[in-house]
Amino acid sequence: MHGMGNNELRVGVVGLGPVGLEILRALRRKPWARIAAAVDIAPDKQGRDAGELAGLDRLGVRVTSALTTECDVVAHSTVSSLGQATAQLIELAGRGCSIVSTCEELAFPLDDEGEQRLREAATAHGVTILGTGINPGFLLDTLPLTVSVVCQEVNSIVARRVVDAGQRREPLQRKVGAGLALDEWRRLQAEGRIRHVGLPESLRLLANGLGWTDVEFGEETIEPVVAQESQRTAYLEVRKGQAAGVRQVIAATRGGQQVIRLELEMYVGAKSPADTIAIDGIPAVNLEIVGGVHGDRATAAVVANMMPRVHRAPAGLVTMADVPVGFSG
Amino acid sequence: MHGMGNNELRVGVVGLGPVGLEILRALRRKPWARIAAAVDIAPDKQGRDAGELAGLDRLGVRVTSALTTECDVVAHSTVSSLGQATAQLIELAGRGCSIVSTCEELAFPLDDEGEQRLREAATAHGVTILGTGINPGFLLDTLPLTVSVVCQEVNSIVARRVVDAGQRREPLQRKVGAGLALDEWRRLQAEGRIRHVGLPESLRLLANGLGWTDVEFGEETIEPVVAQESQRTAYLEVRKGQAAGVRQVIAATRGGQQVIRLELEMYVGAKSPADTIAIDGIPAVNLEIVGGVHGDRATAAVVANMMPRVHRAPAGLVTMADVPVGFSG
Numbered sequence: 001m002h003g004m005g006n007n008e009l010r011v012g013v014v015g016l017g018p019v020g021l022e023i024l025r026a027l028r029r030k031p032w033a034r035i036a037a038a039v040d041i042a043p044d045k046q047g048r049d050a051g052e053l054a055g056l057d058r059l060g061v062r063v064t065s066a067l068t069t070e071c072d073v074v075a076h077s078t079v080s081s082l083g084q085a086t087a088q089l090i091e092l093a094g095r096g097c098s099i100v101s102t103c104e105e106l107a108f109p110l111d112d113e114g115e116q117r118l119r120e121a122a123t124a125h126g127v128t129i130l131g132t133g134i135n136p137g138f139l140l141d142t143l144p145l146t147v148s149v150v151c152q153e154v155n156s157i158v159a160r161r162v163v164d165a166g167q168r169r170e171p172l173q174r175k176v177g178a179g180l181a182l183d184e185w186r187r188l189q190a191e192g193r194i195r196h197v198g199l200p201e202s203l204r205l206l207a208n209g210l211g212w213t214d215v216e217f218g219e220e221t222i223e224p225v226v227a228q229e230s231q232r233t234a235y236l237e238v239r240k241g242q243a244a245g246v247r248q249v250i251a252a253t254r255g256g257q258q259v260i261r262l263e264l265e266m267y268v269g270a271k272s273p274a275d276t277i278a279i280d281g282i283p284a285v286n287l288e289i290v291g292g293v294h295g296d297r298a299t300a301a302v303v304a305n306m307m308p309r310v311h312r313a314p315a316g317l318v319t320m321a322d323v324p325v326g327f328s329g
Numbered sequence: 330m331h332g333m334g335n336n337e338l339r340v341g342v343v344g345l346g347p348v349g350l351e352i353l354r355a356l357r358r359k360p361w362a363r364i365a366a367a368v369d370i371a372p373d374k375q376g377r378d379a380g381e382l383a384g385l386d387r388l389g390v391r392v393t394s395a396l397t398t399e400c401d402v403v404a405h406s407t408v409s410s411l412g413q414a415t416a417q418l419i420e421l422a423g424r425g426c427s428i429v430s431t432c433e434e435l436a437f438p439l440d441d442e443g444e445q446r447l448r449e450a451a452t453a454h455g456v457t458i459l460g461t462g463i464n465p466g467f468l469l470d471t472l473p474l475t476v477s478v479v480c481q482e483v484n485s486i487v488a489r490r491v492v493d494a495g496q497r498r499e500p501l502q503r504k505v506g507a508g509l510a511l512d513e514w515r516r517l518q519a520e521g522r523i524r525h526v527g528l529p530e531s532l533r534l535l536a537n538g539l540g541w542t543d544v545e546f547g548e549e550t551i552e553p554v555v556a557q558e559s560q561r562t563a564y565l566e567v568r569k570g571q572a573a574g575v576r577q578v579i580a581a582t583r584g585g586q587q588v589i590r591l592e593l594e595m596y597v598g599a600k601s602p603a604d605t606i607a608i609d610g611i612p613a614v615n616l617e618i619v620g621g622v623h624g625d626r627a628t629a630a631v632v633a634n635m636m637p638r639v640h641r642a643p644a645g646l647v648t649m650a651d652v653p654v655g656f657s658g
Contacts, residue, residue, distance in 0.1 A: 001438050001533070001648070005542040026481040029611075032540075109330050138479060146475050148656035149634045150467060150627040152355040204330070211361075211637075211658040213334040282358075282630075283623035287616065294612035298479035301611075305478045308540075319330070322653055327477035329540040 005032070006308045006328055012037035012071035014092065015078035016045055016053060016063060018169050019102055022300035023075045024054040030304060030328065035061055037069040067095055073311045075303045076101035080197040086114045089129060093121040098128045100306045102299060104198040106131025107141070108205040108319055119317040126315045130323065132306055134298040135161060136198035136205065139289075140262045142320040144277045145209040151281035154210065158261045158278045162292065165245045166268040169296055170235040176245035177224065178268045179236045185224045185243035195222055199250045199262055206260060207252055209321035215259060220250040225267040233268055244268045304328070334361070335637045335657055341366035341400035343421065344407035345374055345382060345392060347498050348431055351629035352404045353383040359633060359657065364390055366398040396424055402640045404632045405430035409526040415443045418458060422450040427457045429635050431628060433527035435460025436470070437534040437648055448646040455644045459652065461635055463627040464490060465527035465534065468618075469591045471649040473606045474538040480610035483539065487590045487607045491621065494574045495597040498625055499564040505574035506553065507597045508565045514553045514572035524551055528579045528591055535589060536581055538650035544588060549579040554596040562597055573597045633657070 011033045013024050020040070027033040028051075038050030038061050051059030067074065074097045079085050082105035089106075092099050108131075109115035122129045131137070140159045148154055165173050177185045177194040188194045199220050207215050227244040230237070238244050245267025252260040273292035279285040305328045306320075313323050340362045342353050349369070356362040357380075367379030367390050380388030396403065403426045408414050411434035418435075421428050437460075438444035451458045460466070469488045477483055494502050506514045506523040517523045528549050536544050556573040559566070567573050574596025581589040602621035608614040634657045635649075642652050 001441075001444055001537070004537065004540075006540045029482045112330075115330055134479060143475070145655040146472070149654050150463060150622050150630050151656055152626060152630040152633060153358045154656055154658065208330070208333065209653075210656050211333075211335045283626040285622060286619040288619060290615040290617060293479050293614060297481060297612040301479050301481040304481060321655065324538075324651055324653060325478050326474040326650065327480055327483055327539050329483065 008032055008034055009072045009308060009311060010034050010036040010070060011307060012039065012067055012069065012074035012097065013050070014039040014067060014074050014076045016040040017077065018171065018296070019077040019299060020075070021054045022296055023077060023303050024050060025056060026300040026304040028056055032308060032328070035059055036071050037061065037067055038063045039065070039067050041065060067092060071097045073098040073100065073307045075307065076103065080104045082106055082109055082111055082114050086117060089118055090121045093125045093127050093129065096125055096127060098310050099130070100303050100310050101131050102133045102303060103131055104133065104136055105201060107133070107136035107198060108201040108208070110200065110204070115317065122317050123315055128310045128313045128315055129317045130306060130310045130319070132302050132320050134293060134295050134302055135264070136202040137320055138302055139275050139293060140264070141202040141205040142325055145206055145321060146325070147277060147285055147287055148210065148279055150285060151279055151283065154279060154281040156259050156280045157206070160263040160276045161265070162270050162273050163266040163295060164268070164270040164273045165266045166231065166233040172266070173233060173235055173268065176266045177243045178245050179238045180243045182224055182226065182243055189222055194246065196246060196248060196264060196266060199248055199264060202262055203250050203252055203260060205319055205321060212254070212259070215252040215254045218251045218253065220248055223247045225265060227269065231269045238268045337361055337363055338401045338637060338640060339363050339365040339399060340636060341368065341396055341398065341403035341426065343368040343396060343403050343405045345369040346406065347500065347625070348406040348628060349404070350383045351625055352406060352632050353379060354385060355629040355633040357385055361637060361657070364388055365400050366390065366396055367392045368394070368396050370394060396421060400426045402427040402429065402636045404636065405432065409433045411435055411438055411440055411443050415446060418447060419450045422454045422456050422458065425454055425456060427639050428459070429632050429639050430460050431462045431632060432460055433462065433465055434530060436462070436465035436527060437530040437537070439529065439533070444646065451644055451646050457639045457642045457644055458646045459635060459639045459648070461631050461649050463622060463624050463631055464593070465531040466649055467631055468604050468622060469593070470531040470534040471654055474535055474650060475654070476606060476614055476616055477539065477608055479614060480608055480612065483608060483610040485588050485609045486535070489592040489605045490594070491599050491602050492595040492624060493597070493599040493602045494595045495560065495562040501595070502562060502564055502597065505595045506572045507574050508567045509572045511553060511555065511572055518551055523575065525575060525577060525593060525595060528577055528593060531591055532579050532581055532589060534648055534650060541583070541588070544581040544583045547580045547582065549577055552576045554594060556598065560598045567597045
């Protein structure tokens, strides 16, 4: 057999927040990526050179308010909510672009009507749409699914991600409520303003990938991690006794037995960041990514690497369980 | 989205050595597998019930000398050499079966003519052919490729598998030369009789999956691991100073820099069996499967789990980099 490289692709980046700009930087490292468009709704970004906005050299691509250049595939990172993203995705599909989106709720759409609209749009325009990222999209779903191929039988899977939020971007530190008094944390959490989106999607993506149709999905629990000592990050301070971040857990059962458990801890000062997967099966598997995976870098990497793969895939709405996964150099 | 289970498949097992029998046991655990055929060339196995031969309950399927029953997909495990397997694979394809084979040299065929014949046979008969297993097939190729999706850039990948051969089946202990005097080990190795087959295939499968077309592939080195103390396994004795097993290494370079290095140590008494992947990249990734993966159990698992996935894949000759990978429950 002979190696095949990736052909040049005209790529666009839609949404130039911290994640979108990191995707732009990731794409600049890819020999196959010709950056053809950069889009953001913020007036102060429009008209600027996309490369300069990302802290790189000039790219000769100006930020526009909407996609006007032909692209083979676009990276989309604007919102977590599928309800808010759907119209944007359908418009991009209508322009003939395949899409790799960081919209967390797209990783495994739970809204049947929205899913149906996206599926129809993808099929009608002959493009492929994928929701992905590091979490949801890889560490708590695709990776345990992939590793489970070595098991004849799987009794249960526990996947756990522990992130030191203190090393991450400011929006993430705010999103987990780091530095809030506990009653304030609980108030904001009850309002839905403190939460990392994606665990229900990861759970269903994994169960579906395993071929388990008879599992029951539990509700997600979200609790504060209380700071054991005071700490200061680049953006905020967390005092002892305040919330340092979140601990979110979700599980699926089968005949009353827990068969999947996903745990996510993101808090300032996490002592042993790591990603671990424990499969009780035949054989058993205990996997650890020592020190964990850097989420911001890796989210952009997953998006960029999946772009040629999504462009090659059959048209339709797909998940990470449907497409071969890997680096695209 | 809604979960989809695996539909029932008529499966066959061709080759009923230790690996084939373990595949049969793995398939018995699969609700989607209806075992329709069991084939072996050994006259003393023919006519026996396949389940009983595998140490299970009666299956009502007698071992035959050739495949005579219709199957959707067969597991093939007879030989490591692609040259020897090709005619068998073409015959199975001609019967309309997709194939998942443990033939190590099929994981990434290096013989262009054999590859072409298989590709044509698969296409002509509308079936899919995959070579896989744990090594080659997963730990030193598919897994590093999959994990590398989290990297924007990959400078180098080192994947290492350390196996305690003392815990494995007898043919494996013999194949690595455990218990031989060093000069005898070297003589047999020079004759090609001591070697785990598959590192060159893993190296090319990984490089190709990464999209690296400009790498140079080095030659594999094979050295004995010398026993530091005397040991006895269930099958043989290794004295201090004798060969305990093999250490095989292969690497690929790019512009003189080593970019992939695969290391395989299989020897009696290995103290810290583990599978590790170290990616120097953006971000870096250090993954470990603590205690390693049980090779015999896992090889059968990979084959069984890939059978529905290969049956769903487009017709042709494929590699593990071309098909979504995971457990099939």
